[in-house]
Amino acid sequence: MAPGILATPEAQTTNIVPKHVFPENADSAEYARSLDASDPLREFRNKYIIPSKASLRSTALPKPAPSDDDEEGIYFCGNSLGLQPKCMSKYIQAQLDTWSSINVYGHFREMENSPLTPWQSLAEFAAEKSSRIVGALKEEVAIENTLSVNLHLLMASFYRPTPKKNKILLEWKAFPSDHYAIESQISWHGYDPKAAMILVDPDQDHIISTEKILATIDKYAEEIALVLLPAVQYYSGQFLDIPRITSHAHSKGLTIGWDLAHAAGNVPLKLHDWNVDFAAWCTYKYMNAGPGAIAGLFVHEKHGKVEYPHGEDKPVFRHRLTGWYGGDKTSRFQMDNKFRPIPGAGGFQISNPSAIDLASLCAALSVINETSIEQLREKSLKLTAYLQYLLLKDTPSDDSKRPFRIITPLEPSQRGAQLSVLLKPGLLENVSEALQAAGIVADQRKPDVIRVAPVPLYNTYHDVWQFVQVLRKAVDA
Numbered sequence: 001m002a003p004g005i006l007a008t009p010e011a012q013t014t015n016i017v018p019k020h021v022f023p024e025n026a027d028s029a030e031y032a033r034s035l036d037a038s039d040p041l042r043e044f045r046n047k048y049i050i051p052s053k054a055s056l057r058s059t060a061l062p063k064p065a066p067s068d069d070d071e072e073g074i075y076f077c078g079n080s081l082g083l084q085p086k087c088m089s090k091y092i093q094a095q096l097d098t099w100s101s102i103n104v105y106g107h108f109r110e111m112e113n114s115p116l117t118p119w120q121s122l123a124e125f126a127a128e129k130s131s132r133i134v135g136a137l138k139e140e141v142a143i144e145n146t147l148s149v150n151l152h153l154l155m156a157s158f159y160r161p162t163p164k165k166n167k168i169l170l171e172w173k174a175f176p177s178d179h180y181a182i183e184s185q186i187s188w189h190g191y192d193p194k195a196a197m198i199l200v201d202p203d204q205d206h207i208i209s210t211e212k213i214l215a216t217i218d219k220y221a222e223e224i225a226l227v228l229l230p231a232v233q234y235y236s237g238q239f240l241d242i243p244r245i246t247s248h249a250h251s252k253g254l255t256i257g258w259d260l261a262h263a264a265g266n267v268p269l270k271l272h273d274w275n276v277d278f279a280a281w282c283t284y285k286y287m288n289a290g291p292g293a294i295a296g297l298f299v300h301e302k303h304g305k306v307e308y309p310h311g312e313d314k315p316v317f318r319h320r321l322t323g324w325y326g327g328d329k330t331s332r333f334q335m336d337n338k339f340r341p342i343p344g345a346g347g348f349q350i351s352n353p354s355a356i357d358l359a360s361l362c363a364a365l366s367v368i369n370e371t372s373i374e375q376l377r378e379k380s381l382k383l384t385a386y387l388q389y390l391l392l393k394d395t396p397s398d399d400s401k402r403p404f405r406i407i408t409p410l411e412p413s414q415r416g417a418q419l420s421v422l423l424k425p426g427l428l429e430n431v432s433e434a435l436q437a438a439g440i441v442a443d444q445r446k447p448d449v450i451r452v453a454p455v456p457l458y459n460t461y462h463d464v465w466q467f468v469q470v471l472r473k474a475v476d477a
Helices: 029-037 042-047 053-057 088-107 119-134 147-158 176-188 210-220 242-251 355-368 373-392 428-437 461-476
Strands: 074-076 141-143 167-171 197-200 224-230 256-259 278-281 296-299 404-406 419-423 440-445 449-452
Touching: 029 373, 029 461, 074 461, 088 119, 088 355, 119 141, 119 296, 119 355, 147 176, 147 224, 147 256, 147 278, 147 296, 167 176, 167 210, 176 197, 176 224, 197 210, 210 224, 210 242, 224 242, 242 256, 373 404, 373 419, 373 461, 428 440, 428 449, 428 461, 440 461
Parallel strands: 074 440, 167 197, 167 224, 224 256, 256 278
Antiparallel strands: 141 296, 278 296, 404 419, 419 449, 440 449
């Protein structure tokens, strides 16, 4: 067992997360570096481009040439945009070279020395690689569009309101894109969003207990047409109990979908085994595919069935918005306008996805799939435990006397890689300026929250230690 981990006997046979304990010298650069030296994933950091402090200050391209005394910056913003993999340029250049050399033949021709499959199978290849990250069968995942677009497409199929059952249950502080998508879907069907949106408020500070969600489902079960929740809540960083909530929704005959924007590549997921109806995610956060990168969606195999009880020309399948790219490959180019959907999530595709976007995602997936989400989770738990330990060390037990407090669940199993730090009013500007001056990138959410996300693929324990030193000085000042 790794140093600094205390496991109870129960933890070895159940899903209980082992508790991390740290020695008296843990609040030191030397101890942080010792953790990095023993980190089995330490070499993955070399697979990403770590921005220097000079480049983080730059305001023009090309970026400043590296110098011997140019320190690496500290990047804790992977919950908004992940770092660029070093192999990204190779994959992008392969796509450009294929396009420039053989043009339209690139759709089907295998090219030697290329890391990419032909364009017509590239989305399917990326879907198979992504399925491992979200715990799905390969035919349950499709890669296309962006997160919000995919949510709209999925709701077009799974939100089927009636005068009696037209409400959608979501959380109190949904990310605006989700809130707007839900609001517009309700309006599109002719209902009033103010009456049809059920917002579950937190019952523990910023945290929504599972019991509160289950009780709300019970209360409105006869009126709910869809439950749509985030796997990891973007503001608090809370990791919701997906299997329990999904099972309870199904026990009431309800359909439930999950937004995995802050969960995919961050926490272990078992969408198929948990019987999730549908899910959608972006790939530019913990999956590092680049800004605005192509997104993914999941549809459980039970909803992706295609049957032909009335002959080959009359397929029976779950209604969805259809497009040419969702049609069966064997008949796609017959051009007879007889839609025969691909079984599974592939049948929910609409159009030919951007090859350059898929190249970016394939580059990012090539690095992630060198390890496993279980290994990443193990390191992530220890990174956030170390961050929590340092933040709370030598601070008053009375929250009212602290300059900040952690609003993310302190129980490790109930969070991902992010800790949200709520500052006392008036401190955010000073803290943000201090972090920027130190070359530390962390996300701020006004009025008073700093979201800190140590990503196990490229962040270090020494990064965590340095961040806390700067934060302490800033709040003391």
